[in-house]
Amino acid sequence: MNKQENIRNFCIIAHIDHGKSTLADRILEKTGVLTQREMEDQVLDNMDLERERGITIKAQAVRLNYQGQDGNEYVYNLIDTPGHVDFNYEVSRTLAACEGAILVVDASQGIEAQTLANVYQAIDHNLDIIPVINKIDLPAAQPEVVRKEIEDVIGLPADEAPLISAKAGIGIEDVLEAIYKNIPGPKGDPQAPLKALVFDSYYDAYRGVIVYVRIKDGSVKKGDTIRFMSTGNAYVVTDVGWFKPGALQSSDCLECGEVGYIAAAIKDITDATVGDTITLSDRPAKDPLPGYKKVQPMVFCGVYPVDGADYEALREALFKLKLNDASLTFEPETSQALGFGCRCGFLGLLHLEIIQERLSREFNLDLITTTPSVIYHVYAPDGSMSTLDNPSNMPDPTKIEHIEEPIVKAMIMTPKEYVGNIMELTNDRRGVFINMDYIEENRVMMTFEMPLNEVIYDFFDSLKSRTRGYASLDYEMLGYRASKLVKLDIYLNGSVVDALSFIVHEEKAYSRGRRIAEKLKEVIPRHQFEVPIQACIGGKIIARETVKAYRKDVLAKCYGGDITRKKKLLEKQKEGKKRMRQFGNVEVPQEAFLTVLKLDSNN
């Protein structure tokens, strides 16, 4: 059994690429959980997608034993947190499961907007923060400058911040020592009724939902009947335990202060939402832990199977993904153009892309995603308000008094030479400049008010490309504001394609409509007749392109040595056509829908 005062629960906060996962790997290695050989690089990011993108999507946890130089044996629970603005709520729940955080700052890059946002969040959760300066072995490292920055910008004392190189394995011992010295052991009353914070969960085909918890009060063991406080549903615990890298380790009991898992044959996945409190059925806690909220998706789009027969499979897959992802919402939707599908809600565009990729990789689904939308508030002349997240449901203009759109406060941190580029970009995205602070001589924090619907259209990508990757972004909701918004429809060969409609600011409708028409002209293959493409607002054509009738669609040559290759070529073409969607008599490739999404990325 672990003594409560010898437990340390902590997470690592870092900006993308500042070395969070590498440091986690080193800690695992140093504490002997894994030898270097056993370890696949970056053990904690165990989704392929996470490794490829260098980001953490799912929270992960692992228990380590550390022999402190003070002679005590410590139990360290390292909880890895997601690192993108889309996943702020997950981050907040993870933070709530910890008493401390290691803040990793790159010795050459310094503090970034996201780091700052996460640090503030950690401070809000009363975590004790250990700043660590990483990558000190790089030629461009300026540890003293960064040390000062941490003190000036965040206001954290950093004179004792370990100087490390996670990659080279320098200074890891200092970090391990600092953890038990600077982070307090968990508080909480072992005798009180059980309060366990759910900070993650995943679905196991044999055991049902595996719930990741932090025991705040009391304890839980196999055979107990637990109750989720938000839903009131009760289950009998079949197993409890803690985390080894990539595996679960059963134990007798989860005690106060510990981090571990509970399995209770939970089939209904919506019962194990992140942020909920678990208590014991026969001895319930009076109040749940604070901070639970039903996460509100900010971005919506339709997700449709390319093959209509896959609709059930899509629903099933979304159910499974939702298990690990309380923030994903979906409900059935029908499109004239695309048939049966689901209207899905996401935290942001990255979240959307991740779900889309996982659906295709893990569930082998071929999907079409429609243009994403935010939630608009539509006011009728009688003053009543309705919400709108699907352009297809936009009421007739005569029934609209005005429309309001969500506005966010966007904080962009950047080296000062990119200020001009950023002003240009935010201007283009209807951003209103609020202020600019110098964080240090060469870096500034710019604040804007921006419509969320401008932020979700690949704003982050554009920002990165205009600042050579140096700028970082964070945003928070400010509220709703009236705006001149119109619905833009796309007609192919005279019929509207509902899945391509979207809501856009009046001033930008023309240029956007024109560019969409141009792009569609490129991606829609030639048919045996001319295909007019029209962009319209309320029946008024604002842009028109035509896909000409002819194309070369016959292989000019095919002789003996060539037959194998030509067959492969034809197979590929055939495969491509299968992925097309038929609208009336016009075939539209999946790409077309993505094109509308990524309109600005080729600038």
Next chain:
Amino acid sequence: MEKAGLYIHIPFCVQKCLYCDFLSFSGRFQYAKQYADQVCREIEFKKDWGKKLEFDSVFIGGGTPSSIEPEWIAQILNKARTVFSFAPDSEITIEVNPGTLSQAKLKAYSEMGINRVSMGMQSTSDRLLHSIGRVHSKEEGIHCALTLAQYFTNRNIDLISGIPGIDGEQPQTMAELQEDLAFITAMQVPHVSIYSMITEPGTPLYQLTQENKVIACDDELERQMYHHIREYLILNGYDHYEVSNFARPGYVCKHNMKYWQGSPYLGIGLGSASFLPWDHNSDTYVRSTNETDLMKYLDQVEFAPKEEILIPLDERRCEYMMLGFRRIKGPDPELYQSLFQQDLYKDFDSHLSYLHTMEYIRSDLSLTKKGMDYANHIFEMFV
């Protein structure tokens, strides 16, 4: 004995054209003699392969076979004749290019039994010839075509339509294409192949296209050209017998027909492909490809194929259809019956009725004009 085709590859060229994706290279003529010797060894090595076959067509292609000494061609041809069995009426073709020919060479070809010559003219426009990397001028082409006529009746000329504008040039115009066609009829060439330009990945043309240095021929114009070629040549007594091939009566290329009729063929030389019954089950065929690296080929003792693909019966049937529809007449039901002892109409009932509804083919399986323009839709149904 089954009638088969023999293909012999000569990869040498004076200069590789920008659009060329055949296995060929500029220069390296120092290896030509060694290559001819090695081809002879390959023929000897594949003696047994040819045992069950009678060759009634031989095609010496390239590259530019006329760019190497005719005596080496003779050496190869004689070797093939001694090792394999040739039908008495064999069609023996050699590919030639202007700028690599002489009266002496042509005389030698004729003496060694070659009876058909295929000349790569590609265009009669000097600006286009130059821009696509051809080594000859219009003048040399005309001279070459005239000389050929003195030695051979059975002649072919290759042309390209839809030539893009490369590196500052404008694409081919309709007027330029019309001149090419006038040249064909003026020369009284009994066979002509006109290929619409394909930009194949890996070619310099492809690279230039990626670099935005190429103005593509407009798709509409390309089709107009195709329609014009067809009308003009039919009017002048040619039969449009394959997507890109036209012949006056009696001059259909016997060798190339083999590729579109599911007949067996044996390929000899660098990178050549063979299509032969499988040893273990003659319902299944094997399509094999030779080594493609010259140095490795020259060192080979065993002549192991670089790639071998088994084509089982069902796939052979589909392939027969796919290739059969390259012929304007469509696949031949009688030949199908004799090859597979099955009824073509029964085997492909639903495919054929779809193609018919789409007006791609007529009830006699021949391609409609629409079918010729969208032939890939037809081919795709059988892959």
